[in-house]
Amino acid sequence: MRDPLVLAATVERFVDSLAHCRKIGLCVVSARENELILELPYSDCIVGNPESGVIHGGAITTLMDTTCGSVVICALPQFELCPTLDLRVDYMHAAAPGRPVRARASCFRETNSILFVRCEAYQDDTIIAHCVATFMRIGREATPLAYRNTIAGIIEAAQSEKGDEGCV
Amino acid sequence: MRLIELVEKAHASGDYSELIGVIPYARTIGLECxxxxxxxxxxxxxxxxxxxxxxxxxxxxxxxxGFMELSASLYLMMFQPVPQMPKIVDFSIDYLRAGLNRDTFVECRLTRQGNRVANVNIHAWQKSRQDPIALARAHFLFNSGRK
Structure with a gap:
C-alpha cells in the first residue's frame, strides 16, 4: 500500500504538468490505491451557456478524461504515460452554476496492453455525468526518464523552482 | 440579445464571431467557425x-x-428549422492519433434528426481530412415536442 499523501502529490505533479489543467484550475482532492478524486473549480472561463451560467460539457469531459488518465498512477506500480483510446460520457444533470464539480475514478481491469477505467462527476450527492474510458499501455520506456522523474518527485537541479501546492 | 437569436443572426450573415464571443468556453479554447x-x-x-x-x-x-462537443451543438443550433438550444445526452469519442500542437478542424454530420433527439457524427483532423485524429458521436435532446 502506498501512502495516500505521496500518491496525491504524485498525481498533482502530473496534473500540473498539463497546461490546460493549469488553465482551468484542476486540482487533487484525494488519492489512494486505485481511486482518485479531482476537482474542477467553477470559473467564468468554462461556462457554456452565458444565460444560465452552466459549465460546458467539454470542461466536464476534460475533468473526467484527466481523472481517468491520472487514476492510472494510482493503479499501476510505476508511472507511465497511457494515451486515451476512447471515452464515453453520459450526462445526467447540468452542473449547478457557481459550485465546483468533483470526479472520482477507478480502474476496474488492468491488462498488459489496456486499462479499463470508470469515473463519475458529481456535486454533493448529485451525479452530473458518468464515463467509461480505455487507455493503451505503451510501456514505461515510451515516457522519457526526465519526465518520469519529475512526476515521481525526483527533483533535478534545473527545475526545483516549482510553486503552488494546489488544493491538497 | 438572446443566444438563440445570435445563432440565427450569425448563420444569416456568415459571421460567427459575435456568437462565439458570448460563449466563454468557446473563447477559452479558441474555437472559430x-x-x-x-x-x-x-x-x-x-x-x-x-x-x-x-x-x-x-x-x-x-x-x-470539448471542441468536438461544442462544434456539434453549434452545428445543430444552426441547422434547426426553428432554432433552439440542444441539450447533450451522451458523447463518445475514439482517439485515433495524437492531436499535435497545431490547428485542428472539425466537421459535423447530422446522422438522424428525430422529434426530440438528434444524432451527430463529428470528425476531427489536423494535417489531412483523410487522417482523422478523433471520431466522435453525440446525442442531443430538444426540449420542444412531447414532454
Missing part, C-alpha cells in the same frame, strides 16, 4: 494553453472532446 456555402468547418487554432501531454507535446484529449 467558418462557413462555406452550406458547409461549416470549425477550427481550433494552435494554442499552448490547450496542451495536455507536455512530452509530444499534444492537445489535451479533453480539449479535443
Amino acid at each position: 467558418h462557413r462555406f456555402g452550406d458547409d461549416v468547418i470549425f477550427r481550433l487554432p494552435q494554442q499552448d494553453e490547450n496542451l495536455g501531454n507536455p512530452i509530444l507535446p499534444a492537445i489535451h484529449g479533453g480539449v479535443i472532446g
Whole structure:
C-alpha cells in the first residue's frame, strides 16, 4: 500500500504538468490505491451557456478524461504515460452554476496492453455525468526518464523552482 | 440579445464571431467557425494553453472532446428549422492519433434528426481530412415536442 499523501502529490505533479489543467484550475482532492478524486473549480472561463451560467460539457469531459488518465498512477506500480483510446460520457444533470464539480475514478481491469477505467462527476450527492474510458499501455520506456522523474518527485537541479501546492 | 437569436443572426450573415464571443468556453479554447456555402468547418487554432501531454507535446484529449462537443451543438443550433438550444445526452469519442500542437478542424454530420433527439457524427483532423485524429458521436435532446 502506498501512502495516500505521496500518491496525491504524485498525481498533482502530473496534473500540473498539463497546461490546460493549469488553465482551468484542476486540482487533487484525494488519492489512494486505485481511486482518485479531482476537482474542477467553477470559473467564468468554462461556462457554456452565458444565460444560465452552466459549465460546458467539454470542461466536464476534460475533468473526467484527466481523472481517468491520472487514476492510472494510482493503479499501476510505476508511472507511465497511457494515451486515451476512447471515452464515453453520459450526462445526467447540468452542473449547478457557481459550485465546483468533483470526479472520482477507478480502474476496474488492468491488462498488459489496456486499462479499463470508470469515473463519475458529481456535486454533493448529485451525479452530473458518468464515463467509461480505455487507455493503451505503451510501456514505461515510451515516457522519457526526465519526465518520469519529475512526476515521481525526483527533483533535478534545473527545475526545483516549482510553486503552488494546489488544493491538497 | 438572446443566444438563440445570435445563432440565427450569425448563420444569416456568415459571421460567427459575435456568437462565439458570448460563449466563454468557446473563447477559452479558441474555437472559430467558418462557413462555406452550406458547409461549416470549425477550427481550433494552435494554442499552448490547450496542451495536455507536455512530452509530444499534444492537445489535451479533453480539449479535443470539448471542441468536438461544442462544434456539434453549434452545428445543430444552426441547422434547426426553428432554432433552439440542444441539450447533450451522451458523447463518445475514439482517439485515433495524437492531436499535435497545431490547428485542428472539425466537421459535423447530422446522422438522424428525430422529434426530440438528434444524432451527430463529428470528425476531427489536423494535417489531412483523410487522417482523422478523433471520431466522435453525440446525442442531443430538444426540449420542444412531447414532454
